[in-house]
Amino acid sequence: MWHKLRDKAQYLDYWLLIPYVILCAIGALMVYSASSDLMSIHGAKPDAYFTKQLIYIGLGFVLLLFSFFLKLNLLRKPKFLIGVTAVILLALFYLLVLSRIRPDAAINGATAWINLGPFSIQPAEFAKLLIVLYLANMLSKRE
Known part of the structure:
Protein backbone atom coordinates (compact mmCIF):
# COMPACT_ATOMS: atom_id res chain seq x y z
CA MET A 1 0.00 0.00 0.00
CA TRP A 2 2.82 2.42 0.84
CA HIS A 3 4.31 1.85 -2.62
CA LYS A 4 1.01 2.78 -4.28
CA LEU A 5 0.65 5.78 -1.99
CA ARG A 6 4.13 7.01 -2.89
CA ASP A 7 3.41 6.59 -6.61
CA LYS A 8 0.10 8.44 -6.38
CA ALA A 9 1.55 11.22 -4.19
CA GLN A 10 2.83 12.94 -7.31
CA TYR A 11 -0.80 13.54 -8.34
CA LEU A 12 -1.79 14.97 -4.97
CA ASP A 13 -2.96 18.57 -5.03
CA TYR A 14 -1.15 20.15 -2.10
CA TRP A 15 -3.04 23.42 -2.62
CA LEU A 16 -6.13 21.50 -1.49
CA LEU A 17 -4.51 19.27 1.14
CA ILE A 18 -2.69 21.96 3.12
CA PRO A 19 -5.77 24.18 3.72
CA TYR A 20 -7.72 21.02 4.64
CA VAL A 21 -5.16 20.11 7.30
CA ILE A 22 -5.01 23.69 8.59
CA LEU A 23 -8.82 23.91 8.80
CA CYS A 24 -8.98 20.58 10.64
CA ALA A 25 -6.42 21.80 13.18
CA ILE A 26 -8.19 25.14 13.67
CA GLY A 27 -11.56 23.38 13.97
CA ALA A 28 -10.25 20.99 16.64
CA LEU A 29 -8.73 23.90 18.53
CA MET A 30 -12.00 25.85 18.36
CA VAL A 31 -13.98 22.86 19.60
CA TYR A 32 -11.61 22.55 22.55
CA SER A 33 -11.69 26.24 23.41
CA ALA A 34 -15.48 26.40 23.14
CA SER A 35 -16.25 23.26 25.15
CA SER A 36 -13.53 22.88 27.78
CA ASP A 37 -15.05 25.36 30.27
CA LEU A 38 -18.52 23.93 29.87
CA MET A 39 -17.29 20.38 30.38
CA SER A 40 -15.28 21.41 33.46
CA ILE A 41 -18.34 23.09 34.98
CA HIS A 42 -20.37 19.91 34.53
CA GLY A 43 -17.62 17.77 36.08
CA ALA A 44 -16.60 15.98 32.89
CA LYS A 45 -13.18 15.77 31.28
CA PRO A 46 -12.47 19.12 29.58
CA ASP A 47 -11.03 17.47 26.50
CA ALA A 48 -13.91 15.04 25.82
CA TYR A 49 -15.26 16.92 22.80
CA PHE A 50 -11.73 17.63 21.59
CA THR A 51 -10.92 13.90 21.65
CA LYS A 52 -14.13 13.13 19.78
CA GLN A 53 -13.25 15.79 17.20
CA LEU A 54 -9.79 14.29 16.72
CA ILE A 55 -11.36 10.87 16.14
CA TYR A 56 -13.63 12.38 13.48
CA ILE A 57 -10.65 14.11 11.85
CA GLY A 58 -8.81 10.76 11.80
CA LEU A 59 -11.82 9.09 10.18
CA GLY A 60 -11.90 11.93 7.66
CA PHE A 61 -8.27 11.27 6.74
CA VAL A 62 -9.02 7.56 6.31
CA LEU A 63 -11.90 8.47 3.98
CA LEU A 64 -9.58 10.88 2.18
CA LEU A 65 -7.08 8.08 1.57
CA PHE A 66 -9.88 5.76 0.46
CA SER A 67 -11.17 8.32 -2.02
CA PHE A 68 -7.62 8.96 -3.24
CA PHE A 69 -7.34 5.31 -4.31
CA LEU A 70 -10.88 5.13 -5.66
Whole structure:
Protein backbone atom coordinates (compact mmCIF):
# COMPACT_ATOMS: atom_id res chain seq x y z
CA MET A 1 0.00 0.00 0.00
CA TRP A 2 2.82 2.42 0.84
CA HIS A 3 4.31 1.85 -2.62
CA LYS A 4 1.01 2.78 -4.28
CA LEU A 5 0.65 5.78 -1.99
CA ARG A 6 4.13 7.01 -2.89
CA ASP A 7 3.41 6.59 -6.61
CA LYS A 8 0.10 8.44 -6.38
CA ALA A 9 1.55 11.22 -4.19
CA GLN A 10 2.83 12.94 -7.31
CA TYR A 11 -0.80 13.54 -8.34
CA LEU A 12 -1.79 14.97 -4.97
CA ASP A 13 -2.96 18.57 -5.03
CA TYR A 14 -1.15 20.15 -2.10
CA TRP A 15 -3.04 23.42 -2.62
CA LEU A 16 -6.13 21.50 -1.49
CA LEU A 17 -4.51 19.27 1.14
CA ILE A 18 -2.69 21.96 3.12
CA PRO A 19 -5.77 24.18 3.72
CA TYR A 20 -7.72 21.02 4.64
CA VAL A 21 -5.16 20.11 7.30
CA ILE A 22 -5.01 23.69 8.59
CA LEU A 23 -8.82 23.91 8.80
CA CYS A 24 -8.98 20.58 10.64
CA ALA A 25 -6.42 21.80 13.18
CA ILE A 26 -8.19 25.14 13.67
CA GLY A 27 -11.56 23.38 13.97
CA ALA A 28 -10.25 20.99 16.64
CA LEU A 29 -8.73 23.90 18.53
CA MET A 30 -12.00 25.85 18.36
CA VAL A 31 -13.98 22.86 19.60
CA TYR A 32 -11.61 22.55 22.55
CA SER A 33 -11.69 26.24 23.41
CA ALA A 34 -15.48 26.40 23.14
CA SER A 35 -16.25 23.26 25.15
CA SER A 36 -13.53 22.88 27.78
CA ASP A 37 -15.05 25.36 30.27
CA LEU A 38 -18.52 23.93 29.87
CA MET A 39 -17.29 20.38 30.38
CA SER A 40 -15.28 21.41 33.46
CA ILE A 41 -18.34 23.09 34.98
CA HIS A 42 -20.37 19.91 34.53
CA GLY A 43 -17.62 17.77 36.08
CA ALA A 44 -16.60 15.98 32.89
CA LYS A 45 -13.18 15.77 31.28
CA PRO A 46 -12.47 19.12 29.58
CA ASP A 47 -11.03 17.47 26.50
CA ALA A 48 -13.91 15.04 25.82
CA TYR A 49 -15.26 16.92 22.80
CA PHE A 50 -11.73 17.63 21.59
CA THR A 51 -10.92 13.90 21.65
CA LYS A 52 -14.13 13.13 19.78
CA GLN A 53 -13.25 15.79 17.20
CA LEU A 54 -9.79 14.29 16.72
CA ILE A 55 -11.36 10.87 16.14
CA TYR A 56 -13.63 12.38 13.48
CA ILE A 57 -10.65 14.11 11.85
CA GLY A 58 -8.81 10.76 11.80
CA LEU A 59 -11.82 9.09 10.18
CA GLY A 60 -11.90 11.93 7.66
CA PHE A 61 -8.27 11.27 6.74
CA VAL A 62 -9.02 7.56 6.31
CA LEU A 63 -11.90 8.47 3.98
CA LEU A 64 -9.58 10.88 2.18
CA LEU A 65 -7.08 8.08 1.57
CA PHE A 66 -9.88 5.76 0.46
CA SER A 67 -11.17 8.32 -2.02
CA PHE A 68 -7.62 8.96 -3.24
CA PHE A 69 -7.34 5.31 -4.31
CA LEU A 70 -10.88 5.13 -5.66
CA LYS A 71 -11.22 4.70 -9.39
CA LEU A 72 -13.14 7.64 -10.78
CA ASN A 73 -14.92 5.47 -13.35
CA LEU A 74 -16.93 3.98 -10.48
CA LEU A 75 -18.41 7.38 -9.70
CA ARG A 76 -19.58 7.78 -13.29
CA LYS A 77 -21.41 4.46 -13.56
CA PRO A 78 -25.18 4.92 -13.82
CA LYS A 79 -25.84 1.97 -11.48
CA PHE A 80 -23.70 3.58 -8.78
CA LEU A 81 -25.38 6.97 -9.14
CA ILE A 82 -28.87 5.43 -9.13
CA GLY A 83 -28.05 3.28 -6.09
CA VAL A 84 -26.64 6.19 -4.09
CA THR A 85 -29.60 8.36 -5.11
CA ALA A 86 -32.03 5.68 -3.93
CA VAL A 87 -30.29 5.32 -0.56
CA ILE A 88 -30.21 9.09 0.03
CA LEU A 89 -33.85 9.53 -1.02
CA LEU A 90 -34.87 6.72 1.36
CA ALA A 91 -32.95 8.40 4.18
CA LEU A 92 -34.61 11.75 3.43
CA PHE A 93 -38.03 10.11 3.25
CA TYR A 94 -37.31 8.37 6.57
CA LEU A 95 -36.60 11.77 8.12
CA LEU A 96 -39.81 13.19 6.70
CA VAL A 97 -41.87 10.35 8.17
CA LEU A 98 -39.92 10.23 11.45
CA SER A 99 -40.35 13.96 12.06
CA ARG A 100 -44.13 13.56 11.83
CA ILE A 101 -44.36 10.36 13.88
CA ARG A 102 -41.78 11.19 16.57
CA PRO A 103 -41.20 14.92 16.97
CA ASP A 104 -39.31 14.09 20.18
CA ALA A 105 -36.51 12.54 18.06
CA ALA A 106 -35.22 16.03 17.26
CA ILE A 107 -31.61 16.85 18.09
CA ASN A 108 -31.31 20.42 19.37
CA GLY A 109 -34.68 21.16 17.78
CA ALA A 110 -33.65 19.87 14.34
CA THR A 111 -35.40 16.85 12.85
CA ALA A 112 -32.87 16.49 10.04
CA TRP A 113 -30.62 14.02 11.89
CA ILE A 114 -30.66 10.22 11.96
CA ASN A 115 -29.36 8.90 15.27
CA LEU A 116 -27.07 5.88 14.84
CA GLY A 117 -26.06 5.32 18.44
CA PRO A 118 -22.71 6.96 19.16
CA PHE A 119 -23.09 9.42 16.30
CA SER A 120 -25.74 11.02 14.12
CA ILE A 121 -25.79 11.70 10.40
CA GLN A 122 -27.51 14.34 8.35
CA PRO A 123 -28.65 12.93 4.98
CA ALA A 124 -28.91 16.41 3.48
CA GLU A 125 -25.10 16.66 3.52
CA PHE A 126 -24.83 13.44 1.50
CA ALA A 127 -27.49 14.80 -0.87
CA LYS A 128 -25.27 17.84 -1.51
CA LEU A 129 -22.36 15.56 -2.39
CA LEU A 130 -24.64 13.55 -4.68
CA ILE A 131 -25.68 16.72 -6.50
CA VAL A 132 -22.02 17.58 -7.10
CA LEU A 133 -21.33 14.06 -8.44
CA TYR A 134 -24.41 14.13 -10.63
CA LEU A 135 -23.65 17.56 -12.09
CA ALA A 136 -20.01 16.64 -12.68
CA ASN A 137 -21.16 13.53 -14.51
CA MET A 138 -23.66 15.44 -16.63
CA LEU A 139 -21.23 18.27 -17.48
CA SER A 140 -18.44 15.83 -18.39
CA LYS A 141 -20.75 14.21 -20.95
CA ARG A 142 -21.31 17.56 -22.68
CA GLU A 143 -17.68 17.78 -23.82
